[in-house]
Amino acid sequence: MPPTNHAIVLSGAKQPLALQETSYTPPGPHELVVKTYAVAINAVDAYKQLLGDNFLPYINLPCVPGNDLAGEVIEVGSAVTRFHPGDRVCGEAAGTADFGNRQAESAFQEYVVLREHLTARIPDGVAYERAAVLPLGFxxxxxxxxxxxxxxxxxxxxxxxxxxxxxxxxxxxxxxxxxxxxxxxxxxxxxxxxxxxxxxxxxxxxxxxxxxxxxxxxxxxxxxxxxxxxxxxxxxxxxxxxxxxxxxxxxxxxxxxxxxxxxxxxxxxxxxxxxxxxFIPYDLGDPESVVARIWRDFLPQALAEGSFVPEPEPLIVGKSLKAIQGAYNRVLKPVSAQKIVVTL
CATH class of the missing domain: 3.40.50.720 (NAD(P)-binding Rossmann-like Domain)
Structure with missing residues (x-):
């Protein structure tokens, strides 16, 4: 029996975010499902709410927003070799990317489908809220x-x-x-x-x-x-x-x-x-793109050795999916050497 999933949904321009029950989506062959423990908010998330179809018009509304998350692997696809259930990871969700553009792959929900090539294992000493600041900026x-x-x-x-x-x-x-x-x-x-x-x-x-x-x-x-x-x-x-x-x-x-x-x-x-x-990173959907190779060949080892650290510091503004609307309001105000984070 798959778990119940809940997601934040944006229905239109200048409409408030709503918490809704949604389906749990199992992973495809090169995907994994992650239980979300922390998400980071980016300015592009808030701009989509403000501008609707006038910003990133390929994203069909209603949509589940969000790019940055960290959590625990729940399930892996048949072709996944680098991750196993129980792994602690961070990843860039592709739900609002032009190559993804599906709600199951967006970050602001309890269970997220991630692509293997945009996911990295995080050390035990790195908190989920710290790891969540990394993906889109990286x-x-x-x-x-x-x-x-x-x-x-x-x-x-x-x-x-x-x-x-x-x-x-x-x-x-x-x-x-x-x-x-x-x-x-x-x-x-x-x-x-x-x-x-x-x-x-x-x-x-x-x-x-x-x-x-x-x-x-x-x-x-x-x-x-x-x-x-x-x-x-x-x-x-x-x-x-x-x-x-x-x-x-x-x-x-x-x-x-x-x-x-x-x-x-x-x-x-x-x-x-x-x-x-x-530039906007256009080819992140390609598992052999230069960015995907850096996610795979450099980032996990660098995080494990401590030679690369997730920065800037997380500024935690709430502790549930319902807090994301307030986080949107905060991300549009000046922030110095911090990134807005919500924990789940």
Whole structure:
């Protein structure tokens, strides 16, 4: 007898989230079912509620939202080899992705179908609420850094062979930034980043070589001076201000003039003299994509060894599915070096 499942459902633009009973879906051959213990909220979740069909229109309403979760494996598909019932995991749910787009694969429910190639085992010492902050930020950072259509850097390794090449990552204390710093360092690059002074210690701990205050009006000039003897392989721009800053730095140094833009794109347009690519991870449905390979070949070992840690810190705002509406309201307010989380 399958367990009873409950899910959060969005019925339309500006409609309140509703808790509903829904069916339990068994896994396909390369899938697993996870009992959810913690979910993280992303701004895209709240934007879908605000904008409805005007945002991510391929998602049919009503829908079950959510990308980020951590929990316990309940059941595995016939072709799954890396996971077993009882494993503690985190994963990126594909229910609101263009390649998934089905309610059984969305995060905001008690039992979620995950794809094997977007799931990683988490160590016993990592709490579910901590692991839940990782998936979407990790995939976005990995795509921006390593996909052939973006920066196309060499992939990370737990061996960390230094390349003596620099990389600029703006907003280093953000969800994407914290993942990107660790991934780039694991790939052997020297990371230069920006953050608020209260978050300097965090980004240094994640492996950044140098960090600069993005509030400082002279931050571009300070970066240029610091990079006088260092060639950058490009930049990962996070937020519009980060793209503009990266453009100034790349245009004034011996650097590859390319910015992978994690968004949102700057309203004033991209800087002159720089090739910029706004990206959304498009091929995560492919089990052999570069991001899927990093999920499989790098992340589990790095988490187990403690060389990669889920950041930023979870900010727990509730302890049931019903708390997700309040979490949506909170995620649209400023958050520094934290990610909004609800536990179940």
């Amino acid at each position: 995939s976005t950072a990995a795509y921006g850094l390593f996909h052939e259509s973006t920066l196309g850097l060499e992939v990370p390794s737990v061996k960390k062979e230094r390349k003596n090449k620099g990389l600029l990552i703006t907003s280093g204390a953000s969800s994407v930034g914290a993942n990107a710093i660790q991934l780039a360092v694991a790939a052997g690059y020297d990371v230069y980043t920006t953050a608020s002074p209260k978050n300097f210690e965090l980004v240094w701990r994640l492996g950044a070589k140098e960090v600069f205050d993005y509030h400082d009006e002279g931050v571009a000039e300070k970066l240029i001076v610091s990079l006088e003897a260092q060639k950058l392989v490009g930049a990962l721009g996070i937020n519009a201000g980060g793209v503009a800053l990266a453009g100034k730095v790349l245009n004034s140094t011996e650097s590859v003039r390319f910015i992978a833009d994690a968004g949102p794109p700057p309203p004033e347009g991209y800087p002159e003299g720089i090739e910029c690519k706004f």
